[in-house]
Amino acid sequence: MEQSWRRAKAAFAAIALPPLTWLLLFFLIPLAVIWAYSFGENTGPVTIDLTGTFANYLRAIEPIYLEIFWKSILIAGLTTMLCLVIGFPVALAIAFASPRTKTWLLMLIMLPFWTNLLIRTFALVAVLRENGYVNFALEWLWNNASWAMTLAGFQPLGEFEPLKLLYNNAAVVVGLVYVHLPFMVLPLYSALDRMDRSLMEASLDLGAGHLRTILLVVVPLAAPGIASGVLITFIPALGAYLTPDLLGGTDSQMIANVIERQFKRANDWPFGAALSFLLMYLTFIAIAIQTTLQRRADRRGA
C-alpha cells in the first residue's frame, strides 16, 4: 500500500538529508557565489568587489553576445531536431524488440557513456579528418570505381579529393548529435515502452495505416517522452563547448566557449558569471515552456 511521506517524516528526513546537504554544499552555494560575482567589479588581478552593478549584464546583452547566444540556440535546436528524427525510430525499434534483444540494444545505446566525452570526440576527429576513416573508405570506393571504368573502356576518374568533413559547423552538429543521441533515445524509449499497445491495435484495426498510426496515435501518446527528451538534449547542447572547440572551425564559436575564455584567458569572472547566468535563465525558460506544455497536455488527457 502506498503511504504518504507525511506519515513517515523521520524516515523521509533520514533519506533526504544527505542528498539535500550535498546539493546545498556543492551546488547551491557555489552557484550563489558565481551569481554574486555577476554583480561584481574587477578591482585587481585576483580581487572582485561585489558592488551590485548591472554593468556585466548590460555588456552581456550587447548585440555581439546576443548573436552568439542566438547562434548557439540554432545549433542546439538543430541538434535536438536531428536527435529526435534519428532517435524516434531507434526508440520505437527497441520498444518493440523481444525482451532479450531489448537488453542488448539498450546496452548499445548506453555503451558510449562508458567512454569519456573527450576520448569520444577525439575518436570522431580520427574518423572525420582528411586522413580519416570516412575519407579512406571513400577513396577506396573512388579508386575501385575508377578502375572499373577503365575496364569498361571509359576515362578513369580524376585524383580523389578528400572531403573536408572536419572543422566546420556541420562537424559540430554531427558531434553534438553523436554525443546527445542517448539522451533522446532513453526517455523516448521509456515513454514508448509504457504505451498501451491495444490503442495501436485499435488504430490499425479501424483502418489507419502504419504511418498514420505512428503520427496520430503513437506520437501524441509519447509526447511527454518527446518533451523531456527534447529538453535534456537541448540544454546540454546549448552549453556545449568541448565539441565546438575540437570539431569546429573558425566560425563555430558557441556561447560556452566565450564563457570559458572569460574565466580563463580574460580573467574576467564577473562578466563570465553574467554570461553563465544568462545561459541559465534561457535554460529556465526552456524548462518553463516544457512544464506549461506538459500541464496543458495533462489537462487535455484528463
Add this chain to the structure above:
Amino acid sequence: MKDRYPRGASRRSILQQFGAAAVGISFAGGLSACSSPGERVVNFYNWDTYIGPTTLKDFQAAAGARVEMSLFSNNDELFARLRAGNPGFDVIVPSNEFVTRMSEANMLMPLDRAKIPNFANLLPEFQDAAFDPGRKYSMPYTWLVLGIGYRKEAMLNGETPNSWRYLFDSDQYAGRIALISESADLVRLCGKYMGLSINNIPDEALTQIEQMLIRQKPRIKKFHGDDGQDLLASGEVDIVLEYNGDIAQLMAAEGGEKFDFVVPQEGTLITSDCLCIPAGAPNPDDAHAFINYLLDAEAGEKITREIQYPTPNAAAAARMDAAYQSNRAIFPPADVMAKSEYGAFEGDARARMYEEIFTRISAA
C-alpha cells in the same frame, strides 16, 4: 630517437584538451598530505613533458627531498589554481607575462639569491629581465618563440614562408592554415606584421588588425588550442602558427623531415618560462634548492636533451651536441631574434580587450 619525442605529447597540447574537457586532471589532490612525517617534499607545478626523465629522482638523491610534480596546461590554469591562495605548491613555472601579473598580485615570494649559486650558469642576457627587474621573483627555465611550422612539399615553388603575411594576410594557402587561439599572441603578431612593436599597440592599429583577421578568417581552417603540430602531422593543414619546441619535436620524430619551422623576417614574440616560488609555499628552503638544482649544468643538459627547447643555461647549452646547437627550429637566426620582443604584461584591461577582439573575429 623516435621514442624520445612522443608525438602530440607536447608542452601544452594534450593536457589543455583534458582541461577543456573539465576532467580536472590533478595529481595534486592532497599535495603534501600523502608524505610520511619527517619526509621533505617539494610540490612542483609544471607544464607537461617539461622535465628530464631522471631529474626528480636525481634531485632526491642529491638533496634528500622528494619532488611531487603536478601538471598544468596553460598559464591561465596555473593562475586560476593559485588565484584564491596557494594550495600548497613550492615551485611553479609561469611564463614571463604571468611572472609580472602574479608578482603584482603579491602571489610570488622573493627569491633568496644566496641559495641559488647556479644563477652564475645563466647567459648574461637572462640574468636580468624587463618583466622581472633584478630577477627578484623568477629564474629563467626555458625560452621559446612563436613561428611558422610548415609542410615543405606543400609550399609553392618550394619557398620558405618567412613572413607573417602567409598566415594573416594572403590567400596563397587558403584553407590550409591554422592559427593559435591565444588572443593576445594573435593580435600582437599581427602588430609585428604591420611593423609595430608587440607592446602598446595603438587602438587604431587594433581595429585594422581585427579587420585583417576577419578578412583572413574564411581562409583559416582552425584556431587551434596549441596542437598545431598535430594538425600539421595529420595532413589537415600545411602551415601553422606554433611554438618552436612543438615543431622541433615533430621534426625530430619519425617522418619529421617533411616539416620545417621558420621565424618570419618581421620578428616574433619571445616567451620565457620561469621558475618561481609562490607566496605561502610550505617548503621554501627545498624549493630554493630545487630551483638551484634545475639550473645546474648537468641537470640542465638532461632536461634540454629531453624537451628540445632553447635553454638560457649557458653551462648546460655548452654540454649539448652540435645537432641541438645548430638546429634552426630551436634557435632562430640572430637577425630575426634581434627584431623579436618579449610580450609585456599590459594589465588585465588589455587582456580583456584582446579577448573581446578574438570573440568578435570568431563571431564575424
